[in-house]
Amino acid sequence: MxxxxxxxxxxxxxxxxxxxxxxxxxxxxxxxxxxxxxxxxxxxxxxxxxxxxxxxxxxxxxxxxxxxxxxxxxxxxxxxxxxxxxxxxxxxxxxxxxxxxxxxxxxxxxxxxxxxxxxxxSPSTTPSTHIFIKTDGKLVRLNNEDILYIESMGDYVKFVTAEKKYVTHNTIKALEEKVNKDQFMKVHRSYIVNLSKIDDIRENDLFIKGVEIPISKAHRSEVMKRLHII
The missing domain is CATH 3.40.50.2300 (Response regulator)
Structure with missing residues (x-):
């Protein structure tokens, strides 16, 4: 160990x-x-x-x-x-x-x-439907469904919901291993997005509620695989 x-x-x-x-x-x-x-x-x-x-x-x-x-x-x-x-x-x-x-x-x-x-x-458990983050000196519960995307801010990250933004001390790299991988995906070194919240994709960018988020070349192929394209 x-x-x-x-x-x-x-x-x-x-x-x-x-x-x-x-x-x-x-x-x-x-x-x-x-x-x-x-x-x-x-x-x-x-x-x-x-x-x-x-x-x-x-x-x-x-x-x-x-x-x-x-x-x-x-x-x-x-x-x-x-x-x-x-x-x-x-x-x-x-x-x-x-x-x-x-x-x-x-x-x-x-x-x-x-x-x-x-x-x-111990038997595997169902992925959690929520997470707790420490912000402003308290622990705040965020439901997965409410999170639009997570953005890196150096030594901090910003959790963006439709109603509010929360900043906490963390890294995108660490969060990538902790979030529900069925629902969230890293699309760029600075962004993890909720796949169900993507409104559209244009070239190398995706849009969530009007916010433009870049898709890196390293992640584009996997992003396209995860989307339900018909």
Missing amino acids: RCVIVEDLQVAADYTRRCCEKSGVLEVEAHFTNVADALQYLNLHPIDIIFLDVEMPGATGFDLLDQLAYKPEVILTTSKPEYAYNAFEYHVVDFLKKPFTYQRFTEAIQKLSIKKVEKEE
Whole structure:
């Protein structure tokens, strides 16, 4: 399993890395000492698990989880037992109170392995009909049917509905793996569209409610395949 360590204390990060290497089942891809750098990397490089400290310069580990575009497994590593309730709220795999022993570390990895097997053996579920996005300090539910398209804005994306536009910290690349693929499709490096909302296509552009959206050469063939052309 691929993992990342987010920990501002170098000695603690080095110990966690040694535990990962000793386990033989974890590959440490990177170590970050602050949330901003970790978030930038993780939204571009999805991983399996984060060993996450809570208190770090500038932002907390929970701030990272709030802004992350997907949900990897998380093992909290902190010296503050008062964060146990928050850990429960965020559905983390385990809570390792520093300093922890290697034996305690292996127990957390065993929990992770059990959860991974249960997830693989569970029957597939019907794709969700909605998503939740974090915007303006709150979680907002958007029904798939209401979303016209999603547009990249650098480190942010804009969800456009007929009634309103919502901006949230995310990337088109990360969202491409999270949205309902039966309903949504990436048509350009900067756009994901709701296929059922396309009004017409002209040359290398499509139109949704009068908005012109480019179709890249790399995606044009697949777009045409997905449309019901008679």
